[in-house]
Amino acid sequence: MLGDQSSELSESNGENESPTLRLCANGACMKTTEVEAKLDEGNIQDAESSLREGLSLNSEEARALLGRLEYQRGNVEGALRVFEGIDLQAAIQRLQVSAPPPEKPSTKKKVPREPPQQSASQHAASLVLEAIYLKAKSLQKLGRTTEAAQECKSVLDSVEKIFQQGIPDAQVDTRLQETVSHAVELLPALWKESGDYQEAISAYRRALLSQWNLDNESCARVQKDFAVFLLHSGVEASPPSLGSQVEGSYVPRNNLEEAILLLMILLKKFNQGKAKWDPSVIEHLTFGLSLCSQTSVLAKQLEEVMPGVFSRVERWNCLALCYSAAGQTSAAVNLLRKSLHKHERPDDLVALLLASKLCSEEPSLAGEGAGYAQRAVNNAQGMDEHLKGVGFRMLGLCLGKQAKVPTSDFERSRLQSESLKALDGAIAFEHNNPDLIFELGVQYAEQRNLKAASRYAKEFIDATGGSVLKGWRFLALVLSAQQRFSEAEVVTDAALDETAKWDQGPLLRLKAKLKISQSNPTEAVETYRYLLALVQAQRKSFGPLRTLSQMEEDKVNEFEVWHGLAYLYSSLSHWNDVEVCLKKAGELKQYSASMLHTEGRMWEGRKEFKPALAAFLDGLLLDESSVPCKVAVGALLSERGKEHQPTLPVARSLLSDALRIDPTNRKAWYYLGLVHKYDGRIADATDCFQAASMLEESDPIESFSTIL
């Protein structure tokens, strides 16, 4: 603002020297030099009279012209003195009287009135209003913002009074319209400057909700300024008054809603070509919508932006961020593939990192992700060198995920060791990144290096101050894998102390399992009883009217609780209880491979092999990669294989398949050993049994992969 003013000053000074600045009225023209000299002497009266004579003006007109001259010369104090010499309020009074009386109420603003009278009154009004407006501007420049706002407000009040029927579009005096538009735009800014926020809000709304005949550009500016004010002023605006509400139309109830509405309207205007593209609008909208986690809405808005505004790569990358924040991974990956194509922008670091992160979550994409991560590592140079560590970390994660779907055992161990290497490389860059510490720990745990895993688990808890639930669970699992069950229980209890009750579900289930492992079934059942009470409490506190999606968001998952209890009873061989719990679980979620697995166990326990096999196979049909079901079918078939040789190859292939997915499944190794034994391959059988027994000593109570 200040910069503007000074540049303006020098500009007008320049013009002073040039002879072009002239005053014209009633067909006569005169140079300003003489008048200016008088003004500089402080002799307003003389200056006025020379104008009146030279241009045959009345006193008011002469003053208005002088004020403008002073203002334009940058002498705002002088301008103010001149304007104070005009009785503007009286002039407005006169105009009101001379303005035509209100016509029939039914006539709208566009009904034309008698042209001559109209233009005369418009002309006079224009002169007075411009003078008041310039007075407001002068006051603003002198830092007297409250007074300025009052003057500016009186411009708008006067317009409403003089033209009660509105100004006829066709005949509006351009100079008058200019003054009105300026005043509409200036008023909220002045209230804002003076710190009167409530007045500012009503000035903005008045600007946007009344008919001022603003052109698209200035209306867009007011809308944007208001949106910015709503987003950032930190002052909560009360909802718009009832008077401004049209029946059935949407009325925003708070700042964020109103701001987002205005910004969306602005974007629509840009898209329809009604206003010139303003890059800040989409940025404000990005801010507002990401604050309320509505990035999928943002993506929709971005998609509607006309081509040519953004470069396509920019748009793809931005959309990818939106979709990935909204959890739509595959849409995001598809976009990133386009933008990282060799003909587009293959070296964009943010895109590479985001792509590798998204790919690291999905085994089938992990290989592709490793490629992106490697490119990120290679491109993290110069200013961006600090991102090299992130690249290494993503490389490690992708390779670790890739190791889950290997083509061979050799390939698996290669990938696993490379993954560790990359994560170790990352820690050299980011020794203080707890996420990285955690990921290293999980990687070690999956390779059954439990000592290292427990060290990293503890380090993670320290580095996060125990604030992340998965850290506690991870440490408990590592301890359980080390067969240190009572210590694992201590950790679980500590974690329970640090969690609010709605987050305790997974911890309590873990605790029950630990109790079972310590041959303490009664306490395990007790823990589940508590869990069920928690489920009840949750239902009560969130009301009975809950939709399906809400049930899925429940912190304490009722299905998991019933299913967990069923599993618990099955390990106690209480088959009737298992059946009851399974029925309860089935009411909540009809199709679940893990539930069918437990049901199969139940039939198996009751020595009913046909329904057992059917349940396991149903489980496999639901989820073809369900390792427990595969192992269970394999086990059933291998047991029967003692008598019926032909089932053994089927069992063997199922078990091998299970081991391909989860090479640390000790049951699979055991039953595979049995198959080899029945088939007479004793050496193979020995190897398998050995693997099973080794794994038993390092088997966590829940799979490590449940943590990530």
Next chain:
Amino acid sequence: MSESPTINDSPPSPAIAGDSQTTAANESDPNAKCQTAIQSLSSIVTTTTIPSTISLLLGDSSVSAAISSLLLRPDSGAGDNNLCRWLYDTFQSTEPSLHLLVLRFVPLIAGLYLSRVLLRQPQAGFEAVLLALYAHETTSRAGQAVTVNIPDLSHPSIYHESKGPAKNNSTCLNIAVVSSTLDPHGTVRSTRRARIVGVALELYYSEISRMPRQSKLDFCGACEKWAGGNGETRAGVVPEEEESVAVARSEKDGGRIPLPWELVQPMMRILGHCLMGMKVEDKEVKEAASKACQSLYLRSLHDINPKAILAAGSLLRLREIALDPKNQIDHTEISNDNVLSV
């Protein structure tokens, strides 16, 4: 957030009703409360004279500086700390101006608290203050979530017309949660720590237009510390300053904390205010806020957190756009004609 009453169409919460009762009961002596607060403060802050009224105290920078330096002491967060007790007691009163006085120090307290958690220092004092803020917010919005309706332009609104069918406010709109439901907490459980501090920051934001600039500067400093040095110092290294930068970096590393969305979101709102919402242009605050934004942006790149990348990135680009001279035209200025006419 103070928006809650207008946002939730819920009936006035019992807590609010309770508040008004107590204020009615104590209406005779809000001054007395302020006087007690001032008196007890004068026994804690001895290095400078305490003004005699709350309104003077709110604007008094030397007292604020004295309190800040007490807070910055290494043992300031302990349970038996006098200042923490004073802050706690002062906030417990229902006097709004006393609330402001406490909120002014939220940036310092939250900043120190979260960074010190990792050093395992006893911080019961800080925790008591933060829990008091959390409890205040929980009761004032009756534990309800703060939500917004994302408008759909196919329905007409007060600001635009549309051919689509007119619908009620409530139907067919996309509801977004800005701040989730609040459960009462009597102690700080470590997994709820970020949420509790986040709610304190939400409360701070709701009064931010009345916070002094130093408080905002404190907040920007805390953000930078939390984000940790993510290479921004390295990027801006000037050779001769390399050593001091290295020192600055290692100090920064100390304050790096996990930044879940429940913290990042209120942080962004406050920074947005510092960059674009202040009444008077304040260059220093803007500079500090854009530095904090820069750190948070880099941090969100390190975390590959798309939502934070979008939010921090948009603030940075807006800053850039605002600095561009061609966007600094004053549209309310009249045109400079060479011919002036009536």
